[in-house]
Amino acid sequence: QVQLVESGGGLVKPGGSLRLSCAASGFTFSDYYMSWIRQAPGKGLEWVSYISSSSSYTNYADSVKGRFTISRDNAKNSLYLQINSLRAEDTAVYYCARVLKVVTSYYFDYWGQGILVTVSS
Amino acid sequence: SYELTQPPSVSVSPGQTARITCSGDALPKKYAYWYQQKSGQAPVLVIYEDSKRPSGIPERFSGSSSGTMATLTISGAQVEDEADYYCYSTDSSGKGVFGGGTKLTVL
Numbered sequence: 001q002v003q004l005v006e007s008g009g010g011l012v013k014p015g016g017s018l019r020l021s022c023a024a025s026g027f028t029f030s031d032y033y034m035s036w037i038r039q040a041p042g043k044g045l046e047w048v049s050y051i052s053s054s055s056s057y058t059n060y061a062d063s064v065k066g067r068f069t070i071s072r073d074n075a076k077n078s079l080y081l082q083i084n085s086l087r088a089e090d091t092a093v094y095y096c097a098r099v100l101k102v103v104t105s106y107y108f109d110y111w112g113q114g115i116l117v118t119v120s121s
Numbered sequence: 122s123y124e125l126t127q128p129p130s131v132s133v134s135p136g137q138t139a140r141i142t143c144s145g146d147a148l149p150k151k152y153a154y155w156y157q158q159k160s161g162q163a164p165v166l167v168i169y170e171d172s173k174r175p176s177g178i179p180e181r182f183s184g185s186s187s188g189t190m191a192t193l194t195i196s197g198a199q200v201e202d203e204a205d206y207y208c209y210s211t212d213s214s215g216k217g218v219f220g221g222g223t224k225l226t227v228l
Binding site: 035037044045046047050059060061062095100102104105106107108109111112113114 | 122150151152154156158162163164165166169170175205207209210211214215216217218219220221222
């Protein structure tokens, strides 16, 4: 069965950096686009980024562009999110999700359980 | 930036029909998707491509879309359907967009 397991979260000071990882299993990872989505405490879902199956294409939310970098290693069945210049408003649970593409859009069919990132001094 | 607008809350009694709406200017051209999120859990897809139901989702969940509004309907809502529901779509630049979420109360 499809499993997505995030790791790498924790407490970090403002201005700091963090690298989140997502280990995928139960499907052919290299066939799928992947995405990160986050949820601030008590708030709604916010799409963060996606990456194509071969890493050729990436896209980012305006709120994170220039500070976050999505990447993947298909040999290791792993997805990553490098987060730099962290701000208090980046405090959230970060989910990795498998992407299904349709002609004019894409969506998420499987999600990990999420990992908490807390930005505080 | 593109926005999807949902009511903050909807409340129904068990067995009644719950309807949650999602409005967005691009919905005539873009599919809507719906996610259910129970407290402390990851979201679960309940409707995709406006009206299709993934395997394992009860038949009481249905979706529709007309013009700039998509609707999630739960026919005969159960207590276990109490959750936050989010609509989702994409904008013209390929960025994902979630609605603000609707808290469904069934009591």
